[in-house]
Structure formats: structure tokens, C-alpha cells
Amino acid sequence: MKLKLVVSIGAALVIPALLGACSKPAPTAFHPDASIQEVMAHIVDPAADAIWGAVRSETTAQGLKEYQPNSEAEWLEVRHHAVALAEAANLLLVEGRPISHTNQLEDAHVPGILTAEQVKSKIAEDPAKFAAAARQLQLATQEATAAIDAKAGPRLMAAGEKIDAACEHCHRTYWYPNTEQPKWPAPIKTAAKP
Template sequence: MPALLSACNQAAQSAPPSAAAFHPDASIQEVMAHIVDPAADAIWASVKSETTAQGLKEYQPNTESEWLEVRHHTISLAEAANLLLVPGRPVSHTKQLEDAHVPGILTVEQVRSKIDQDPAKFAAAARELQLAAQEATAAVDGKNAARLMAAGEKIDAACERCHRTYWYPNTEQPKWPAPLKPDAKP
């Protein structure tokens, strides 16, 4: 009998769960607002430079507890990428996204349609975020502030690429003035 239980246990562990096994409560918008955003913000704030009246001030984790706190956020962010992919998770529990008033923001239905049209593309975007968060975790484990900053830049890039596809692909981008020509006078 133990061999049969062992075989059943191994089969259960190797078979992927069906969509019916998941019961998502939070929407994608809520996962973003309550897990992704706070975790990413904490990672970005953990290593930075600030110019003050007294000069350049550098910030980075220094103590074991500070590094551990940042690690909590890197792990949360990496796992949030999985949460975004749970089958049956709604985009929002309301009829519109919280910033629907901003020109160029997609509707809930448009976001759902884009995800459903190419779920592999959405999964790849979530995976890009996860890989960047995992790089941040490795940087924390190595107590390497420069590597953590570089991972933070990758997190930002992953977020922006996904948002430009699924959230605000139609927003107007800032218009920067043309660069001065080398021979131009100020």
C-alpha cells in the first residue's frame, strides 16, 4: 500500500494543476496595486542617489535587516509574476481601470482581449518581470548594491514594456525638444 500512495503522490506532483484548481480572488489590477507596485517601489528606493544642497547622497541597504527587507520585496515581486498568470483572474472587479480617465488607457475589455488573443505574449511579459526580480534577489543575496540597481532598471523596463502593450499603448508620449546642433549657440 505505501508504494501505491507514493506513486499517486509522485503523479500528483508532476501533473500541472488544472484551471479549475485555481480560485483567484484579486484582479490583475489589485495584484498590481497591492503586490507588484509596492514591491517594485521598495526595490527602487533601496538603492539610489540623490542630489541635495549638501551634495550627492547615496542610499543602499547596509545592515542584515535592511538587506532582508529588500529581499522580501524581490521575492514578492518574483512570485507576483506567477499570480498574474493564474487562469480565471479578472483584469478588474469593476467596469473600468482606476485611471480610465487618462487619455490612451485601455478599457478592461480591451486589456482582457489583448491577453486572450496572445496569452503566450502576456506570459512572456510576466516572465520578464520575474527574471528581473530574480536578478534583484541574487543581487541582494550577494549584497551587491550596483547589481541591485541594474536589476531595478530591468524591472522598470519589464514593467514599461508590459504597460505599453496592456495598459496604455495609446497614450501620448512626451515630446522632447530636438537636441542642439554642435555648432548652435545657446
């Protein structure tokens, strides 16, 4: 009788634990809808443009005019774009996201642009390198967010330059590594004054 009771108590303790382990939800699988090209066009580009345009200088007939957000609402608007850009870096890494749904890149007519299949192959060759490039975009954007929170226009401009560098590095690696870079003329040498 004691043995039966011990087994019954043991089963009463083990079975709920096993059922609890079985009932834990499985990790959610991602099902990407937008292509990398669409994430770039609809999230990354507009968000980066908003950050870059938030702090700027313009030369007018009246002289140099400086712009930066002034109100809480204006700073908050730029922050929305920074949050979207930082999270877009994660979206670019979702496994199974196509480069393009049509297998055609919108700027395919530009000499040196890779095909969608070539971009996919370059990413597949070294996914960790692609993830590191996306992380650099995210880190630069986090600096922008910190500058926004501090309402520090010059810091936001510096972070914007880092965002630009992260974007350019990734594009030159995966999107247009073969494009010819502009050749700037050599600086004009002036004669030394006697």
C-alpha cells in the first residue's frame, strides 16, 4: 500500500510538471512580408532622411541659417524616426526575407549595381558580416537617439554622419561594390608667395 501511495504521489508531482513543459509555447517563427529593398525604401530611407534633415545649415542671401528641432513635438518626431531606423536594422536580419519580390532591384540600371541574386549570395557567404553591418547602423542610430533625448543638435549631426557611414559601408559591400567612384580633380597648386 505504501509503495502504491508513493508512486501515486510521485506521478501526481511529475505529470503536471511534464504537462507544463509540453504546454510552453514554441518560439514564434518570423514570416517576413516585405523584401529588404522594401524595408530600405519604406522604413530605412525615410527615417534616415528625417534624422539627417533635422539638424542642418543653409546658406541664404541673408547669411547662414541653422535649423534644429525647437519644440518637444519636433524632437519627438525625430525620435520616432530614430526608433524606426534602429529597429529596421533588426528587420534586415530576419531569416528568409527576400532581397526583392520581383528579383529586380529598383536601381538595376545603374552601372555596378549587383543583381538581387548576387546580393543574396554575398549575404549568405558571411551572414555574421551582414549582421555586423546592420548592428553598426543600429549603434549609430542609438547615438542619434541619445542626442535627441539630450536635445543636442551638434551631437545629432555627428550621429547622422555615423549613420551615413554605416549605410554607405553596407551598400558598398552588398549593393553596389562595383560602381565607379567619382574621381575628383587634383587640387590646384598655388605658387608660394615670395
